[in-house]
Amino acid sequence: MSNLTRKxxxxxxxxxxxxxxxxxxxxxxxSGNLYSLYYGYxxxxxxxxxxxxxxxxxxxxxxxxxxxxxKCGIVFLxxxxxxxxxxxxxxxxxxxxxxxxxxxxxxxxxxxxxxxxKIFARYLSxxxxxxxxxxxxxxx
Numbered sequence: 001m002s003n004l005t006r007k008x009x010x011x012x013x014x015x016x017x018x019x020x021x022x023x024x025x026x027x028x029x030x031s032g033n034l035y036s037l038y039y040g041y042x043x044x045x046x047x048x049x050x051x052x053x054x055x056x057x058x059x060x061x062x063x064x065x066x067x068x069x070x071k072c073g074i075v076f077l078x079x080x081x082x083x084x085x086x087x088x089x090x091x092x093x094x095x096x097x098x099x100x101x102x103x104x105x106x107x108x109x110x111x112x113x114x115x116x117x118k119i120f121a122r123y124l125s126x127x128x129x130x131x132x133x134x135x136x137x138x139x140x
Contacts, residue, residue: 003126004060010124011053018050044104045111048075052112060129068113075112079105 021027027038052075059065065074082093083101094101120127 002129004129006126007124007129008057010120010127011057014053015050018046021046041100041104044079044101045108048079048105048108049112049115051075051078052109052116056116068117071116072109072113075109076105079109 027035027042030038052071055065055071055074065071080102083097085092086094087097
């Protein structure tokens, strides 16, 4: 199994895990203010976190995506643009403007970059894919 395949498998499992959190409504374990906070902002942290790793799958094909700050910036920019559009009554990925959503997007993208650089890159030997694994995407 190639390094790129292993990395893709880890990301797919991560995405499925994040999806299960929402599908099985794990937030119901909370009550009161914590319940409201979870359902108000967890998705706003979860979505940019997941989007960051979806971009990571493509970093071998699109070399500009390799630095963590580029992926983080793209995710934050797209999510924030959506939120600003909502301020102007343009329904783009949502309906209601909330400035705290922008903070949550930053937390989600930043947390993803932290996990990418400080955990996955450090403890998963196959995380930095290069060379022969990437060549099959470059020539197609």
